[in-house]
Amino acid sequence: MAEQVPEKVAGEVAISVTGLTKIFGTRKVVDGFDMQVGKGAIYGFLGPNGSGKTTTIRMMCGLLTPDGGAGQCLGLDIVRDSREIKKRVGYMTQKFSLYEDLTIAENLDFTARMFGMKNRKALVAEAVRDLGLEGRAGQLAGTLSGGWKQRLALAACMIHSPDLLLLDEPTAGVDPKARRDFWDEIRKLAARGVTVLVSTHYMDEAVQCDHIAYIAYGKKLIDGAARDIPGQIGLSTYVVTGPDLSELEARLEAEDGTGQVIRFGAELHVSGTDKAALDALAEVERARGTHEWVAKRAGLEEAFIYLMAGAKDNFMLEPVS
Ligand SMILES: Nc1ncnc2c1ncn2[C@@H]1O[C@H](COP(=O)(O)OP(=O)(O)OP(=O)(O)O)[C@@H](O)[C@H]1O
Numbered sequence: 001m002a003e004q005v006p007e008k009v010a011g012e013v014a015i016s017v018t019g020l021t022k023i024f025g026t027r028k029v030v031d032g033f034d035m036q037v038g039k040g041a042i043y044g045f046l047g048p049n050g051s052g053k054t055t056t057i058r059m060m061c062g063l064l065t066p067d068g069g070a071g072q073c074l075g076l077d078i079v080r081d082s083r084e085i086k087k088r089v090g091y092m093t094q095k096f097s098l099y100e101d102l103t104i105a106e107n108l109d110f111t112a113r114m115f116g117m118k119n120r121k122a123l124v125a126e127a128v129r130d131l132g133l134e135g136r137a138g139q140l141a142g143t144l145s146g147g148w149k150q151r152l153a154l155a156a157c158m159i160h161s162p163d164l165l166l167l168d169e170p171t172a173g174v175d176p177k178a179r180r181d182f183w184d185e186i187r188k189l190a191a192r193g194v195t196v197l198v199s200t201h202y203m204d205e206a207v208q209c210d211h212i213a214y215i216a217y218g219k220k221l222i223d224g225a226a227r228d229i230p231g232q233i234g235l236s237t238y239v240v241t242g243p244d245l246s247e248l249e250a251r252l253e254a255e256d257g258t259g260q261v262i263r264f265g266a267e268l269h270v271s272g273t274d275k276a277a278l279d280a281l282a283e284v285e286r287a288r289g290t291h292e293w294v295a296k297r298a299g300l301e302e303a304f305i306y307l308m309a310g311a312k313d314n315f316m317l318e319p320v321s
Pocket residue numbers: 024025029047048049050051052053054055056199314315
């Protein structure tokens with residue numbers, strides 16, 4: 001079960017930026033980006049390939065200097081104090097970023113050294129203990145299973161107790177149990193006040209986030225609490241049950257203006273932003289008497305698929321005017 005965010009964490013701001021802009025060559029890849037992130041939030045960044053998610057996140061955390069705009073991260077100025085901010089950021093990429101031919105302890109020690117930690121021996125011992133890997137500290141990291149490699153990678157990027165954690169498609173290619181354990185761990189960190197920014201294309205990562213920002217063409221189009229996102233898009237949904245769902249799915253998809261048709265196990269979820277048209281379709285289909293059509297509140301799953309389906313690659317960004 002998700003841990004409650006402690007009172008002292010709720011309401012505090014970890015990141016606040018305005019007008020962030022980045023130009024690469026002749027292209028404006030991030031354009032006037034404003035955002036506030038609360039301390040202890042798990043913020044998912046969604047958007048097409050090349051839409052500017054990584055560039056935005058890096059600017060928000062002082063890892064990349066903006067060409068325009070300003071802001072604060074962890075109470076520090078994102079341009080002037082970037083060196084200080086960097087010391088307080090942990091970064092986990094989708095690829096296993098540790099050394100397979102070093103042991104578990106050596107990997108942790110290497111990362112602790114990189115961050116200039118003084119009490120490395122104690123920190124490594126503590127991390128190994130927290131991981132539940134006592135007695136296996138001398139094992140080569142390359143011999144661990146996917147799930148364990150990922151836990152080790154997380155432990156390594158938390159070794160300097162950062163206040164901000166950046167995750168880039170963190171559970172890509174990890175089995176469902178390990179994925180669940182990973183998110184439990186992330187929620188524990190968030191409950192302790194660690195702010196987490198996640199860049200992802202995956203629905204099962206997006207639904208773990210309590211806040212979502214959707215970025216396309218370097219601009220933030222949608223931003224808010226995850227539960228409010230379907231409402232912000234204006235998405236309505238019907239759940240359809242009955243016989244021969246594949247046949248019905250094919251027929252609905254072939255019809256113009258049906259909106260989005262997704263199979264969820266023994267249900268079809270039919271969603272669209274034109275509620276009147278969707279209600280009319282449900283009326284007609286109900287009259288056929290073959291399937292049950294029940295209106296439901298659109299969820300983040302439907303919203304995510306809707307956003308990502310409309311999202312083409314964003315490599316053709318507008319040139320700087
Ligand atoms: N250092 C750089 N020099 C030049 N162009 C860059 C640089 N970094 C990123 N870009 C370009 O800026 C655009 C935005 O890239 P960015 O990595 O921020 O997008 P993204 O949304 O994170 O993409 P993805 O989901 O594929 O990781 C892309 O067109 C990319 O090619």
